[in-house]
Amino acid sequence: MSITMKDIAAKLGVSESTVSRAINNKPGVGEDTKQKILNLARRYNYQPNLLARNLARQESNMIGLILPDISSLFYSEVTRAIQDIATKHGYQVMVCNTDSDEKRESAYIEWLQGNKIAGIIFLGNGLANNKIINLGLSGYPIVLANRLVEEVMLPSVIIDNNTGAFEATKHLLERGHKRIALINGPKDNLTAQNRFRGYREALKEYNLDYDPSLIINKDWSRECGYQGFLELLNLEEPPTAIFAANDLIAVGVIEAIKMGGYLIPEEIAVVGFEDTIVTSIIEPPLTTVAQPMYELGANSAKKLFSLIEDEDIEENIEILTSKLIVRKST
Structure with a gap:
């Protein structure tokens, strides 16, 4: 059996405003009266009329x-x-x-x-x-x-995208990689800019010069990762590791690496960013920066x-x- 605020007020002989204050934990209601109101509301499974409240x-x-x-x-x-x-x-x-x-x-x-x-x-x-x-x-x-x-x-x-990108790049540097590429989103995208900043800060900490040829700016898609890797292969000295700025990009990178017959991570290491559900379908399992989505x-x-x-x-x-x-x- 459902009950309204008006019903509670009538049963206890108090005003509807008193019932409202008690249910919403507002001041101005005696403790004894408040408990009687709350007990009756629980007994009859009182549900507030949100529509009426919001219309008011x-x-x-x-x-x-x-x-x-x-x-x-x-x-x-x-x-x-x-x-x-x-x-x-x-x-x-x-x-x-x-x-x-x-x-x-x-x-x-x-x-x-x-x-x-x-x-x-x-x-x-x-x-x-x-x-x-x-x-x-x-x-x-x-x-x-x-x-x-x-x-x-x-x-x-x-x-904090900056710190996440810093940790991803640092992880690759600690594994001995010096030629680390970044396949990122659009240059004018704020998230892409912050991830690029973290990448550069990690290189600087390890006293490595920033090489613009290792940066690919496209979009956040799987195709971006695939095409980005093919572009990097054309460099005179291709990278040994790739930081993909999101997991979809990483999926494309890994597909391209496998199509080229390279081994992961023995020949090329890959780090992603986000830790979305797509990481469960990637082989080998993807190292990535997990975001608190x-x-x-x-x-x-x-x-x-x-x-x-x-x-x-x-x-x-x-x-x-x-x-x-x-x-x-x-």
């Missing part, structure tokens, strides 16, 4: 998630975590895929606001634009997930619900660390 606040029980590419294994894992946390709070997630198109992103922002969405998570790898910054400054609940803003301190959760999504969602529920955020900017997982490809 002129909000829906939905949050928005704006991201550049839902087909990405990385973004899919982060999205899963956001949905899990949203479900626990009684919310649904409206996923908006932009294909990295700023005009499409702006249109989604306007649509979500117009439909009284309670808050928005911006998941991506670029800089936040002025529309996002102004939205955050207006007091509208937003959180940036793996996306940066330089002008103001908006609630953010980011992964689920943690990124979950922590971003928790921050957003703290904003929606007018709670304090303990850490406005949260930085997550990656971990090198050593397997047989190195």
